[in-house]
Amino acid sequence: MTSPTDPDCLFCKIVAGDIPATVVHESATTLAFRDLSPQAPTHVLVIPRSHYPNAAALAEGEPATAAHLFDAAREIAVQEGIDGPDAGYRLVFNTGPAAHQTVFHAHLHVLGGRTMGWPPG
Template sequence: MAGEPQEDCLFCKIVTGDIPATVVRETETTVAFRDINPQAPTHVLVVPRVHYPDAASLAAAEPAVAADVLREAAEVAAQDGVDASGFRVVFNTGAGAGQTVFHVHAHVLGGRGLQWPPG
């Protein structure tokens, strides 16, 4: 069921602490942790504590939590000191877009020049 933790979800297990991660920020609604395969000096994932497969389904069901994810992305950028130089927030939606874990997550990338388009 959407919103409920999923037993087979990697990010749900990180949220509950069952799988370790390098957590950099936590709020009542989100957890932010370093990506294990960073694509930039700052590469942090911000996930909601509730389980939804992608950004669209989270925004439709719980818009306040979607806003929390974006707010925390900005806080992560500030904490890592990339807010002034610029950072990117990316939501991949679907396997064709590169999503590999189907628990909505924002990638916060910064600390180097970021080209557009990215892929």
């Protein structure tokens, strides 16, 4: 079975290598790269290699891949040095336009390197 893709999707084009990105981590099911408009000193997007429009669709279609995004996020936090006892990081899925999702390919934001305010948004 092949993974779903969308030829018009920006992130599918990054996965295919048609659009460059600063890749910081990859696995058989995930790809992670630096956000072009970072909202924190560390801002990495972790995406599934397969196309799902949002986190809910990914969880329904490929639940194991959804879990792999969290595994990748943990590895990135260690790699970026934001996982220590005096550090920390935030993981965010924006699902739908009202949540400010702008690229409709599921993606997990890994944000860290500074104190995060609460509440977010």
